[in-house]
Amino acid sequence: MALQQITDIRHRLAETIKTVRQTNRAVLFSHVEAVATLKPLPIYQSSSNSYKGERFYWKNREGNLALCGLGMAAKLHPDGTGKNRFIQVREQWEALLQRVSVNACRQEMATGPLVFGGFSFMEEETEPGQLWEDFGDYQFYLPRFLLTENADGIYLTSTKLITDECDDYLIEQFLREREQLLSLSHQMQTDVPSFLHVDEKNVEEWKETIEQSVEDIRAGLMDKIVLARELDLYFENEVPSGTVLQNLAEQQSASFIFGLESGHSCFLGASPERLIKKEGKQIFSACLAGSTQRGQDDFSDEQLGQELLNDEKNRSEHEFVVSMMRKAMEEQCIELDIPMEPILMKLANIQHLYTPVRGTSLPNTSILEFVELLHPTPALGGAPRKIAMEKIGEYEQMERGFYSAPIGWMDMRGNGDFAVGIRSGLLKGNKAALFAGCGIVEGSQPESELTETKVKFTPMLNALGGLRI
Known part of the structure; x- marks a missing residue:
């Protein structure tokens, strides 16, 4: 199964790169696969060395959906146009989704390209040097790797924005990251400091x-x-x-x-x-x-x-x-x-x-x-x-x-x-x-x-x- 998955993802990446070079237009590549053992919260806890500052976790009230995002495939942040910030986020997200390649057989809830983030309570409140300087008026990001645990199982979505600048090295680096994540051992720090x-x-x-x-x-x-x-x-x-x-x-x-x-x-x-x-x-x-x-x-x-x-x-x-x-x-x-x-x-x-x-x-x-x-x-x-x-x-x-x-x-x-x-x-x-x-x-x-x-x-x-x- 693992060999089939890497064969599938490599084939789809090759086809996507070919399309990008023919059209000179970027494509958002996303690959969804079922995984048996990776649970969102333990992976979040184990990934601080590799993805510190680029992680999110979410569990809903009903307890039937948990998400963990690692790394950034793309980021939505204030663009300086002066537009309403909710419109900015919608337009940036729609722009990313204009050309998407995702394996269509996978339609499970909260899989595929997904952004996570939020807004500040008040607009234009944060300034450099203040408590919230790392966040700004809003911040959303599309994770490079998304773990989704829903009622049907656990899924890994691997996502990369493919441009005409993506060479073989960058593609292999992306695939290596995926392999490292699949083999990540669970290491939890269970204590809060004094x-x-x-x-x-x-x-x-x-x-x-x-x-x-x-x-x-x-x-x-x-x-x-x-x-x-x-x-x-x-x-x-x-x-x-x-x-x-x-x-x-x-x-x-x-x-x-x-x-x-x-x-x-x-x-x-x-x-x-x-x-x-x-x-x-x-x-x-x-x-x-x-x-x-x-x-x-x-x-x-x-x-x-x-x-x-x-x-x-x-x-x-x-x-x-x-x-x-x-x-x-x-x-x-x-x-x-x-x-x-x-x-x-x-x-x-x-x-x-x-x-x-x-x-x-x-x-x-x-x-x-x-x-x-x-x-x-x-x-x-x-x-x-x-x-x-x-x-x-x-x-x-x-x-x-x-x-x-x-x-x-x-x-x-x-x-x-x-x-x-x-x-x-x-x-x-x-x-x-x-x-x-x-x-x-x-x-x-x-x-x-x-x-x-x-x-x-x-x-x-x-x-x-x-x-x-």
Whole structure:
């Protein structure tokens, strides 16, 4: 089987190179094959020496899809044209897909050419020398090697942009990399380095911004705002992202687990919230706003959940999100199904008010059109959106970067899945910057909101060795 695969890939590469030289036009070459033993997360963990800074990992909430990307076949990044960034990404992706050679017998979910990445919460926020300098306004990349584990099996997609400059050496190098990946041994670093100290940034100032925001709401300037804060942790040595992702996968199995490396940084987390998923014309989203802690036993947990369902402040916060979601989705959907009442989503450390959303999209609608429509939802920004975003920029004493922004993947068939980058942090050397936010409405109290952020820091603190701050 292995001999047949290398024969097939060599034959297809030779045909593609011939086409490129005849037409003088580049072709995106992609080869999909079933592999038996390579699992996405162990391969991510074992590949730091070869692909450090060019890796991603993704597992969906349902647990039926995991991805690992290694190396870069192509990168989508700001092009300086001044165009809307969602349009930039769509145009760059469509340009790459103009001439594609992929073995057509393989049509499994999330295989073939696929890009993974995300956007910053606010456009034009990042500057050189700042925490998020490795990421910018957006960043997506098409991996050279993609491992996909879905309900049907495990698949390796090998991808290379073939130009007329590709000589025999570059082709053989690409094939050698593939062989090395297929024989990669699993080597895991299971420990987080020793913890040194914490910098709990601007706590009193953050509570003052909540008081000011409540005054703004009472004055009628806005209905809701989401204010986030940062917690900086320092360790003896660099924190390995593979270890943190492994811990998140074990501890937060009902969440999206994601990690995106860029340069010397890795943005990673365990998000409970889907922004948008597209399978053909079918659209899936979620309204997630309003939260409380989990109980110590079944009785107290049930009691806390019922209190959340009946809490006026949390129900009001949730309704802002549902109302905005309905209005936004109606623009791009033929059919839309949004239940009238929320249910509870129970996670390891927290429970939320949750309303699932399903719809059927208009023809030829890109998933990025939905991302642009929905980001940021009132659960991450506020309402009305424009005023809330202005106040976030004024009040928050931190750079959000990719925190609470869309992160996910899309393939050549128009399918994709984006989560909201919450319950997350940025690893950079021996520093881990964690982020958590709260929805502020008229009834918000600074101390209770501070307590809520501590609950929301818990998934990342546990993944970093069970820290208690």
